[in-house]
Amino acid sequence: xxxxxxxxxxxxxxxxxxxxxxxxxxxxxxxxxxxxxxxxxxxxxxxxxxxxxxxxxxxxxxxxxxxxxxxxxxxxxxxxxxxxxxxxxxxxxxxxxxxxxxxxxxxxxxxxxxxxxxxxxxxxxxxxxxxxxxxxxxxxxxxxxxxxxxxxxxxxxxxxxxxxxxxxxxxxxxxxxxxxxxxxxxxxxxxxxxxxxxxxxxxxxxxxxxxxxxxxxxxxxxxxxxxxxxxxxxxxxxxxxxxxxxxxxxxxxxxxxxxxxxxxxxxxxxxxxxxxxxxxxxxxxxxxxxxxxxxxxxxxxx
Numbered sequence: 001x002x003x004x005x006x007x008x009x010x011x012x013x014x015x016x017x018x019x020x021x022x023x024x025x026x027x028x029x030x031x032x033x034x035x036x037x038x039x040x041x042x043x044x045x046x047x048x049x050x051x052x053x054x055x056x057x058x059x060x061x062x063x064x065x066x067x068x069x070x071x072x073x074x075x076x077x078x079x080x081x082x083x084x085x086x087x088x089x090x091x092x093x094x095x096x097x098x099x100x101x102x103x104x105x106x107x108x109x110x111x112x113x114x115x116x117x118x119x120x121x122x123x124x125x126x127x128x129x130x131x132x133x134x135x136x137x138x139x140x141x142x143x144x145x146x147x148x149x150x151x152x153x154x155x156x157x158x159x160x161x162x163x164x165x166x167x168x169x170x171x172x173x174x175x176x177x178x179x180x181x182x183x184x185x186x187x188x189x190x191x192x193x194x195x196x197x198x199x200x201x202x203x204x205x206x207x208x209x210x211x212x213x214x215x216x217x218x219x220x221x222x223x224x225x226x227x228x229x230x231x232x233x234x235x236x237x238x239x240x241x242x243x244x245x246x247x248x249x250x251x252x253x254x255x256x257x258x259x260x261x262x263x264x265x266x267x268x269x270x271x272x273x274x275x276x277x278x279x280x281x282x283x284x285x286x287x288x289x290x291x292x293x294x295x296x297x298x299x300x301x302x
Contacts, residue, residue: 015029027054037106038107039114040067040110041073047074050278051194052281053287057109065109073199085218091124094106098128107131110133126235133243135277136277140224155219166214180192185248237265239267239298240263245271246270267294
């Protein structure tokens with residue numbers, strides 16, 4: 001599975017980083033002393049989600065992009081036994097990374113679940129966020145208040161069950177095929193390959209095993225209510241660029257429309273592509289163009 005020629009031509013290799021006393025892993029593109037953006041991936045993905053977009057943006061805007069592996073994902077550490085992967089806890093990953101990188105204010109480039117985390121940070125700590133550049137994600141998954149007990153029940157029961165062993169596959173191609181077949185949203189093998197390569201490790205018997213914490217698959221104990229999510233989005237003061245895929249998860253669904261309307265300063269672009277349009281070889285160039293054009297129009301850079 002070779003990269004398309006135009007991806008290789010970007011010419012900026014990803015540099016691995018270790019942050020927060022080794023708790024968080026990351027990938028970096030661009031000059032070390034350039035203005036730094038933080039990139040936040042989606043659920044069950046990792047920093048390689050930005051493998052195709054980040055080098056383009058770093059070249060076009062002369063910036064540095066640092067893409068995190070959230071806790072339990074990619075090469076970052078898993079949480080201790082008895083802990084939970086609550087959405088708001090990922091906010092500490094963002095703040096810890098900012099502290100490690102010496103960033104007082106951040107531009108957040110965020111996809112899916114990462115977009116939800118970015119919105120939480122922007123709402124709760126508006127002084128820390130310059131802009132939000134969101135990729136097919138806006139606001140958090142939510143549960144109506146009258147379903148709170150049911151949600152908590154599902155989470156408690158699931159967390160009491162023994163953990164299953166991480167999936168193993170005979171080779172990388174099989175691991176990629178499994179991600180393509182079992183993904184929550186559709187994606188092809190070319191799009192999935194960078195994610196799977198970073199989310200796997202070789203075993204002693206020559207197979208490949210998933211790195212991600214299997215507890216990520218357990219249901220959340222608690223979620224925000226729809227009203228809470230809308231109230232949080234209303235507190236986002238930073239300019240927001242929302243890029244959606246035509247085949248993405250937002251579209252014209254009632255909830256997505258309400259979420260977009262709640263954000264005070266939002267520009268929306270809908271492009272050809274799916275949920276991972278920033279990683280799709282055929283869509284990433286257009287995503288890059290929209291971000292670059294937007295950045296030049298709204299010059300609130302660090």
